[in-house]
Amino acid sequence: MKRALGTEAIGDYRRPTPRTVAEQAYWMIRDDIQWGRLPPDLPLRFDELRKRYDIGISPLREALTRLASERLVTSVGQKGFRVASLTNADVRDTAATRLVIEREALRQSIEKGDVHWEMAVVAAFHGLARHSLPSPVDNGASWQYFHREFHMTLISACGSRWQLEFAGLLFDQAERHRIVRTSITPEETLVRDIQAEHQTIFDAVMARDADRAVAALTEHYEKTAQAVDAALSHGFRFAEPTGSSPTKS
Numbered sequence: 001m002k003r004a005l006g007t008e009a010i011g012d013y014r015r016p017t018p019r020t021v022a023e024q025a026y027w028m029i030r031d032d033i034q035w036g037r038l039p040p041d042l043p044l045r046f047d048e049l050r051k052r053y054d055i056g057i058s059p060l061r062e063a064l065t066r067l068a069s070e071r072l073v074t075s076v077g078q079k080g081f082r083v084a085s086l087t088n089a090d091v092r093d094t095a096a097t098r099l100v101i102e103r104e105a106l107r108q109s110i111e112k113g114d115v116h117w118e119m120a121v122v123a124a125f126h127g128l129a130r131h132s133l134p135s136p137v138d139n140g141a142s143w144q145y146f147h148r149e150f151h152m153t154l155i156s157a158c159g160s161r162w163q164l165e166f167a168g169l170l171f172d173q174a175e176r177h178r179i180v181r182t183s184i185t186p187e188e189t190l191v192r193d194i195q196a197e198h199q200t201i202f203d204a205v206m207a208r209d210a211d212r213a214v215a216a217l218t219e220h221y222e223k224t225a226q227a228v229d230a231a232l233s234h235g236f237r238f239a240e241p242t243g244s245s246p247t248k249s
Contacts, residue, residue: 022059026066029053033072033083034176040086044073071173088229091177095225098170102221103214105155105163110210113157118206124153125202133194144175150198154205154217177228192223 018024029049032038044064046057053060064081067073073081109117128146148171155167197220204213 020059021055022062022066025053025055025059025063029060029063030067030072033067034172034178036176038083040083042083043076043079044081044083046080070169072176086176086232088232091225091228091232094170094174094177095221098167098174099218099221101163101167101170102151102155102217105158105160105167106205106214106217107210108158108160108163109155110205110208110213112159117153117157120153120156121150121202121205124150125198128198129195148172148175154201174224177224192227197223 018027029038029044038044046060049055049060050057064073068075068081072084074084076082113121124146128143128150131143131146133143151171152164152168155164158164197216201213201216201220204216
């Protein structure tokens with residue numbers, strides 16, 4: 001089934017309704033990349049995309065150019081676009097770079113954050129705790145929203161627009177790894193309690209203990225990178241793209 005224009009629930013919880021066809025194309029392609037429906041290294045041919053999304057070439061080109069600026073898509077000279085690669089090195093590099101930025105941003109937020117920041121962190125954590133983690137049968141759109149909200153709110157008082165911008169870009173890049181994480185068998189996921197990891201970070205932030213908060217954040221990101229790295233190393237493969245993009249409810 002092709003996706004119909006005007007669909008609002010196309011991914012992130014509480015996402016604003018797209019105002020243009022190009023913006024709608026951007027979100028639909030972005031969702032399909034992040035969820036592995038358009039797997040890494042897949043050539044993005046305009047004729048195929050036009051049939052998949054029922055959208056014209058001009059807005060598709062605009063959407064792909066925007067995705068290329070976010071490193072989710074790569075431009076291949078005169079050959080067009082393809083989905084960005086996802087390798088073990090990419091996973092480790094993304095996690096390491098996030099930590100370079102977010103450890104300092106978190107320290108600055110803990111130092112500078114006022115009561116309004118604390119209230120925002122509490123609200124974001126509460127929202128995250130009330131929603132189920134994504135799974136192979138549930139994309140967890142509401143959890144996705146609150147997960148991003150929690151991590152970005154933690155560093156929102158750092159005082160640096162650039163730190164926040166790069167942290168957001170890297171967060172969105174890392175979300176593409178989740179299709180690998182959620183493919184892991186239930187027995188493997190029992191080894192890790194992600195909600196407890198968030199609780200540890202939250203408790204340290206509320207206590208204004210920067211060292212403990214940074215250590216907890218570091219462990220959280222490193223565990224995720226290790227899980228994805230292991231899945232890729234053990235032969236995880238993305239499914240072949242289907243002929244159409246499913247409409248989300």
